[in-house]
Amino acid sequence: MKIKVATAEDNNLLAGSIREKLNLFPHDIEFKYRAVNGSDLLKKLNTDPSVDTILMDIEMPVMDGIEATHQISQLFPQIKIIMLTVFDDEDKIFQSIQAGAMGYLLKDETPDKICESIKEIMKGGAPMSPAIAAKSLALLRNPTKLVPSENEEDYALTKREIEVLNKLSLGLDYLEISEALFVSPFTVRKHIENIYRKLQVHNKMTAVKKAIQHKII
Amino acid sequence: MKIKVATAEDNNLLAGSIREKLNLFPHDIEFKYRAVNGSDLLKKLNTDPSVDTILMDIEMPVMDGIEATHQISQLFPQIKIIMLTVFDDEDKIFQSIQAGAMGYLLKDETPDKICESIKEIMKGGAPMSPAIAAKSLALLRNPTKLVPSENEEDYALTKREIEVLNKLSLGLDYLEISEALFVSPFTVRKHIENIYRKLQVHNKMTAVKKAIQHKII
DNA sequence: GTATAAATAAGGCAAATGCCGTATTTTGTA
DNA sequence: TACAAAATACGGCATTTGCCTTATTTATAC
Numbered sequence: 080m081k082i083k084v085a086t087a088e089d090n091n092l093l094a095g096s097i098r099e100k101l102n103l104f105p106h107d108i109e110f111k112y113r114a115v116n117g118s119d120l121l122k123k124l125n126t127d128p129s130v131d132t133i134l135m136d137i138e139m140p141v142m143d144g145i146e147a148t149h150q151i152s153q154l155f156p157q158i159k160i161i162m163l164t165v166f167d168d169e170d171k172i173f174q175s176i177q178a179g180a181m182g183y184l185l186k187d188e189t190p191d192k193i194c195e196s197i198k199e200i201m202k203g204g205a206p207m208s209p210a211i212a213a214k215s216l217a218l219l220r221n222p223t224k225l226v227p228s229e230n231e232e233d234y235a236l237t238k239r240e241i242e243v244l245n246k247l248s249l250g251l252d253y254l255e256i257s258e259a260l261f262v263s264p265f266t267v268r269k270h271i272e273n274i275y276r277k278l279q280v281h282n283k284m285t286a287v288k289k290a291i292q293h294k295i296i
Numbered sequence: 297m298k299i300k301v302a303t304a305e306d307n308n309l310l311a312g313s314i315r316e317k318l319n320l321f322p323h324d325i326e327f328k329y330r331a332v333n334g335s336d337l338l339k340k341l342n343t344d345p346s347v348d349t350i351l352m353d354i355e356m357p358v359m360d361g362i363e364a365t366h367q368i369s370q371l372f373p374q375i376k377i378i379m380l381t382v383f384d385d386e387d388k389i390f391q392s393i394q395a396g397a398m399g400y401l402l403k404d405e406t407p408d409k410i411c412e413s414i415k416e417i418m419k420g421g422a423p424m425s426p427a428i429a430a431k432s433l434a435l436l437r438n439p440t441k442l443v444p445s446e447n448e449e450d451y452a453l454t455k456r457e458i459e460v461l462n463k464l465s466l467g468l469d470y471l472e473i474s475e476a477l478f479v480s481p482f483t484v485r486k487h488i489e490n491i492y493r494k495l496q497v498h499n500k501m502t503a504v505k506k507a508i509q510h511k512i513i
Numbered sequence: 514g515t516a517t518a519a520a521t522a523a524g525g526c527a528a529a530t531g532c533c534g535t536a537t538t539t540t541g542t543a
Numbered sequence: 544t545a546c547a548a549a550a551t552a553c554g555g556c557a558t559t560t561g562c563c564t565t566a567t568t569t570a571t572a573c
Contacts, residue, residue: 173436176433176437177436177437181430205426205429205430205432205433206426209419209421210421216393219394220396237518237519239520250499252560253559254559263522266520266522269522271560271561272561272563273519275561275562281561282560282561283501284464284466284501284504285466287505288465454550456549456550469528469529471529480553482552482554483550483551485530486551487551500530
C-alpha cells in the first residue's frame with residue numbers, strides 16, 4: 080500500500096522540486112496533490128481527504144502552515160503532518176509541534192531522507208532533521224521557555240480589586256463576594272468592571288487567568 | 297579522526313554486544329573503555345578524559361545513568377552522551393534530557409543506526425529512536441506534564457469534554473466554542489453540563505481551575 | 514485645604530450562563 | 544449484531560453577568 084502524500088508550498092519551483100523528489104520513490108509514495116497555501120490545502124482535503132501525510136511549508140500567504148497544521152490536526156487527526164521548511168528557530172519548531180506536527184524537516188534534506196521520514200512518520204515515529212532534534216531537546220531541557228514569561232506590566236490594580244479578584248478565582252459569584260467582603264453586590268460589580276477595564280478582559284475566566292499569569296494573584 | 301567512544305553498562309553480555317557493534321566500524325569509531333556503572337565511569341573519565349561520546353545505560357548499580365549523565369555534562373561539557381537503554385517511558389526520557397543527554401536510543405537499534413547516531417551527535421544533532429522522538433514531541437506538546445504532579449483522580453472526562461474545557465479556559469463563550477468545534481451551541485452547553493456534573497462544580501471558573509489543578513488541561 | 518483616587522452604593526438592560534428536559538445519530542465494543 | 548457510551552441537537556426558564564450611568568463617602572497626596 081503506497082503512502083498518499085500531499086504538499087503545501089506556495090513557491091512553484093520548490094513545490095516542483097519536492098514533487099520530483101517524491102516521484103523518485105514511485106513504489107512507496109503516491110503523490111496526491113499540491114496546495115499553494117493552508118486555505119487551499121483545507122479546501123482540497125475537504126474534497127479529497129484520502130491523504131496519509133502532508134509535507135507542510137510554514138511561510139505561505141493567506142493561511143500559514145502552522146495555522147493549517149492546527150486545523151488539520153483537529154479536523155483530520157489521522158493525517159500525519161511533516162513541516163518542511165527553511166525555518167529552524169525554536170519558536171517556529173515549538174509552534175509547529177504545538178499545532179500538531181509530528182515531524183519537522185529542513186528543506187535541504189535529500190530525497191532519500193524525505194522518503195525515509197514519510198515511512199517513519201507512518202510507523203508512529205517523529206522524523207526530524209538533526210538540527211531540529213537538537214533544538215527540540217533544548218526546549219525540553221529548558222521548559223521555562225515553553226511558558227511565555229510575561230513582561231510584568233503594571234496593571235495598577237488596587238488592593239480591594241485584588242481582593243475581589245482572589246474571591247473571583249475561587250468561583251464565588253457577585254453576591255457571595257459581597258458577603259465575604261461585607262459590601263454591597265453593586266460595589267463588587269463595580270470593582271469587577273474596573274478590573275476588566277484595567278486588565279483589558281471581558282469576563283471572569285480571562286480576568287483570573289491573566290491575573291494568575293501575571294502573578295497578580 | 298576517529299570518534300572515541302566509551303560505554304557504561306552493567307550487564308556483561310550487553311556491554312560485549314555493544315562493543316562488538318562498535319567494532320564493526322573500525323574506520324570511524326575507536327572504542328576506549330567500558331564502565332560497569334556511573335561511578336566507575338566518572339573514575340575512568342578522570343583518569344582518561346579523552347572521550348568524545350558515551351553510550352550510557354540507565355539502570356546501573358551504585359550510580360545510575362541519569363545521575364552520571366548529570367555529573368558528566370557538568371564536569372566534561374564537551375562529551376556527548378547518548379542514552380542506550382530499554383526504557384522508553386516519558387519520565388526516563390525527560391529526566392535523561394534534563395540531565396544533559398543529547399541522544400536517546402533503544403537497545404534494539406542496529407549497529408548501523410548506532411554508528412550513524414554517534415556521527416550525528418558529533419555534528420551537533422540529537423539522534424533518537426523513532427519512538428523516543430515521538431514521545432519527546434508529546435512532552436513538548438503538553439508541557440504541563442513536565443512539572444510532576446501527584447495523585448490523579450479519575451473524573452472520566454471524554455475527549456470532547458476535555459476539548460471543550462480547553463476552549464473554556466481560553467475565555468471563549470458557548471457560541472465561540474461551538475464555532476471552534478463546528479457543533480451547535482446546544483451541544484456545547486450539554487458538554488459543559490456534563491463536565492460540571494463530573495467535576496462537581498457549577499460554573500466555568502471552578503471547572504477550569506479544577507481541570508488545571510488536576511492536570512486535565 | 515483641596516484635588517485625586519479609591520471605595521462605596523444603586524438601577525437598567527441585553528446577553529450569557531446554569532440547569533432542567535427530550536431525542537437522534539455516531540462510535541466503540543462485547 | 545446488539546448494547547452502551549458518546550456526541551449531537553433543541554427549548555424553556557430563572558439567574559448571573561457584563562456594561563452603562565450616576566452619586567456619595569473616605570483616604571491619600573500635594
